[in-house]
Amino acid sequence: MSRDAAIAKVSDYFDQGTFQSELADLVAFESTSQDPEGAPELRRYLDEAMLPRLQALGFDCEMLENPDPRGGPLLIGERREGDDLPMILTYGHGDTVRGQEGMWREGLHPWTLVEEGDRLYGRGAADNKGQHLINIAALEAVLAVRGRLGFNLRIVLEMSEEVGSCGLPEVFRSHKDKLTADVLIASDGPRLQPDVPTMFMGSRGGTTFDLTVETHEGAHHSGNWGGLLADPAMILAHALACITDRRGQIKLPEWRPDSLTDKVRAAVRDLPVTGGEGPEVNPDWGEADLTPAERVFGWNSFAVLAMVSGVPEAPVNAISGWARATCQLRYVVGTDPEDVIPALRRHLDAHGFENVTITPHDRGFFAATRLDPDHPWAEFVGQSIRTTSGGDLHVLPNLAGSLPNDSFTDILDLPTIWVPHSYRGCSQHAPNEHVLKGVSRDALRVMAGVFWDIGETGGPAA
Structure with missing residues (x-):
């Protein structure tokens, strides 16, 4: 009976192939929450894949219908070993983005796990089926060796994360007494580098919205009407250009955070943002006086996700009557989420763009959160990971992406520790999503060590 x-x-x-076969079973559930026709698969994933396994682990489980009609069901469970033991909360989501059938390269299919070298391809393999499978398997290993976990454990599995975790805050408020804990320890997102574990304690928030310009009804001949009718695409382009300068530096004072402290700068100073798979980082893009790591982990970024006017696939000699851009602000702690859209309205009006309509997306998004790296639970989990990894660990005050961490911090009032089991080149949310076998095996070992150490010592409170 030992950690080793x-x-x-x-x-x-992992070595006997059980992880791979079990991941294949999970990937086979076509559990996309972004297609209403997939709703039955969301419930089936919980009923058939998760509930029996958690009950075998000693969990008392409860299925909950989502109070938001846009969302899928949830499962909450509890395994209690003693009133004097720490309570850990963990989390995962079994829903995925759309399968994007027909867009994967030859030989791959979103709902069939395919092995190629060190890669396991399949929708949800990285986000998030493989990640919560790793944590559950690590718990099972500790329980098998020790005969008990040595702590109490609560779990939340939701099926709506890819549509903004709609309903999750309401469930947390109405079931708060069933979700109290000392800390959240969960897994989502990527490692910064595949061969080095990563730990983060929060995430950037995000707001997505459309900017639309409508100048006249219909499209009109560009020869007869050119120079007489306002061009909505040009107006929209100039409106976008007043939000940032030519290198993407944000011009709105309300969108420029005040939370990039010396402590945060020190925490992100040596974090890698270049190298490995993915595109080359543009050194001359973004806030000029910040390092690339500070820009992505400590600052806000504005992006145009899509832009259209007329019919791009079949252009004609006509001035369109409309133009639309789908935009997104990713923001850190220190930005008022309630003022993101109002501040933009004021800014556009002040620059003469009163005719630009702002339409927030109905999809929910998450607020920004952050926990200092010197928090006792962060230091405890970090030291456990270093013990297993031989000392290597990347520590982020917050992830550059977004996830529903605000429900844990703001509603349940928990410190939050995330240990991701994917990597940045995994193609999540895109065709050819995959996990690396080497990262998965390493993550299983890391999480078994973390759960063993909590049960052995009682955590930092002890």
């Missing part, structure tokens, strides 16, 4: 024995057991679980 638990890590060896979970290593055998």
Whole structure:
């Protein structure tokens, strides 16, 4: 009965092919929350894949219908070993983005796990089925070796994360007494580098909206009407150009955070944002006096996700009557989420763009959160990971992306620790999504060590 024995057991679980076969079973559920026709698969994933496994682990489980009609069901469970033991909360989501059938390269299919070298391809393999499978398997290994976990455990599995976790805040408020804990320890997102574990304690928030200009009804001949009719695409382009300068530096004072402290700068100073798979970072893009790491982990970024006017696939000699851009602000702590859209309205009006309509997207998004790296739970989990990894660990005050961390911090009032089991080149939300076998095996060992250490010591409170 030892830490090494638990890590060896979970290593055998991977080496014998069990992780891969179980991940294949999970990927086979076509559990996309972005297609209403997939709703039955959301419930089936919980009923058939998660509930029996958690009950075998000793969880008392409850299925909950989502109070938001846009969202899928949720499962909450509890395994209690003693009133004097710490309570850990963990989380995962079994829903995925759309499968994008027909867009994957030859030989791949979103709902069939395919092995190619070190890669396991399939929708949800990285986001998030593989990640919560790793944590559950690590818990099972600790329980098998020790005979008990040594702590109490609560779990939340939702099926609506890819549509903004709609309904999750309401469930947390109405079931708060069933979700109290000392800390959240969960997994989502990517490692910064595949061969080095990552730990982050929050995430950037996000707001998505459309900017639309409508100048006249219909499209009109560009020869007869050119120079007489306002061009909505040109107006929209100038409106976008007043939001940032030519290198993407944000011009709105309300969108420029005040939370990039010396402590945050020190925490992100040596974090890698270049190298490995993915495009080259543009050194001359973004806030000029910040490092690339500070721009992505400590600052806000504005992006135009899509832009259209007329019929791009079949252009004609006509001036369109409309233009639309879908835009997004990713923001850190220190930005007022309630003032993001009003501040933009004031800014556009002040620059003469009163005719630009702002339409926030109905999809929910998450607020920004952050926890200092010197928080006792962050230091405890970080030290456990370093023990397993041999000392290597990247620590982020917050993830550059977004996830529903605000429900845990703002409603449940929890410190939050996320240990991601994917990597930045995994193609999540795109065709050819995959996990790396090497990262998955390493993550199983890391999480078995974390759960063993909590049960062995009681965590930092002890």
